[in-house]
Amino acid sequence: MTLPKMLLKKEEEVIFRLRALFEQFGYKKFKMSKFEEYDFYAENRSFLSSENILTFSGLDGKLLALKPDVTLSIVKNTKGNYENPERVYYNENVYRVRKGAGEFKEIMQVGLEYIGEVDRYATLEVIRLAQKSLEIVSDDYIMDISHMGFVMGLIEELGLSNSQNEALLKGISEKNTHSIQTLCKQYDVKKEMIGALVSMASLYGSMEESLQKAKLLCLNEKMEQALEELEVVFSVLKANGGSEKLKLDFSVVNGMDYYTGIIFQGFINGVPSSILSGGRYDNLVRKLGKNSDAIGFAVYLDLLERYESQQKEYDTDILLLYEENTDTAALLKAVEMLTDNGQSVMVQRQNNQTVKYRQLWSMKERGLEIIAEND
Structure with a gap:
């Protein structure tokens, strides 16, 4: 049965369409429990976006946690490996503190994971599916892409400690040139290297122009290999009509423990934060004892509630x-006639001025009458 779009909220429609998209490419639904043992998340806390975890005691006395992350649970239970890759998708709620919120939120996610040998095709498949996912949400989107190999290749040239590297990564993620310069002076970084870090953090724009500028920053083989991978992604997507809304942005980074290669975020007009994020995360898979690579992304559907309220011009x-004294049978027949024609109808005794409508109708003894129109 096909449901009329008017009966679905924006996020509900998106879920149906994303599931259909993922299944077209061979991804299978992955269902998991709403909670895991707390120790599992505590041992892998460095991979979580927030250190805060909602916990409770099970009937057997074990400390349990509501899922703060989906990818960890999938990697823990996956059978994917280099010989037999596994493609899975999910539609799950996670419970964590969203950045800037200051309180736990129930966050609805739809996403996918490719676990196996991540070659060039697998990388491009996931990136293209991420773009198609954004297109399902809105035509007015952009995707920012980066590479942790390029960013860390430059940072590792400085010879700093892990904690100092993390501090610089934070400054880069915020495009905070003042913070980067201040930290570098504290760490006795050479002036020319400070300039390179600031240039990398500030670089943003179309792939074609920005990749040329990034070449001037390459200092080692790690950076060159990362840039080569980005160039391949751009050239293939360009050949397939998927490069116009792709931007290079090296401020798209994550902690050193999680993402290891290409990393990306998606934005739509009307929502101030990223509605999609993903990338390659081999380190997590290896830490959990799996013989595999991995790449994936998640779409944050809870953000669509705000987007839908901005986009929805009419309630009905x-x-x-x-x-x-209206004939109830005639009223019901009129409503069914209108809804059968694909229109949404809200029936009330009086107009209380709280409903936004395209047309205001009235049921009179002589039949239906249009009173006002807002189109």
Whole structure:
């Protein structure tokens, strides 16, 4: 059965379409429990976006946690490996503190994971599916892409400690040139290297132009290999019509423990934060004892509630008013006639001025009458 779009909230429609998209490419639904043992998340806390975890005691006395992350659970239970890759997708809620929120939120996610040998095709498949996912949400989107190999290749040239590297990564992620310069002076970084870090953090724009500028920053083989991978992604997507909304942005980074290669974020007009994020995360897979690579992404559907409220111009196509002595059978027949024609109808005794409508109708003894229109 196909449901009319008007009956679905934006996030519900997106879920149906994303599931269909992922299944077209051979991804299978992965279902998991809402909670895991707390120790599992505590041991892998460095891979979580927030250190705060909601916990409770099970009936057997074990400390359990509501899922703060989906990818960890999938990697823990996956059978994917180099010989037999596994493609899975999910539609799950996670419970964590969203950046800037200051309180736990229930966050609805739809995403996918490719676990196996991540060659060039697998990388491009996931990136293209990420773009198609954004297109399902809105045509007005952009995707920012980066590479942890390029970023860490430059940072490792400085010979700093892990904690100092993490501090610089934070400054780069915020495009905070003042913070980068201040930290570098504290760490006795050479002036020319400070300039390279600031240039990398500030670099943003179309792939074609930005890749040329990034070549001037290459200092080692690690950076060259990362840039070569980005160039391949760009050239293939360009050949397939998927490069116009792709931007190079090396401020798209994550902790050193998680992402290891290409990393990306997706934005749509009307939502201030990224609605999609993903990348390659081999380190996590290896830490959990799996013989595999991995790449994936998640779409944050809870953010669509804000987007939908901004985009929704009307609550209903028709606000239909009726009187106390209106023939109920005739009223019901009229409503069904209108809805059968694909229109949404809200029926009320009076117009209380709280409903946004395209047309205001009234049910009179002589039949339906249009009172006002807002189109």
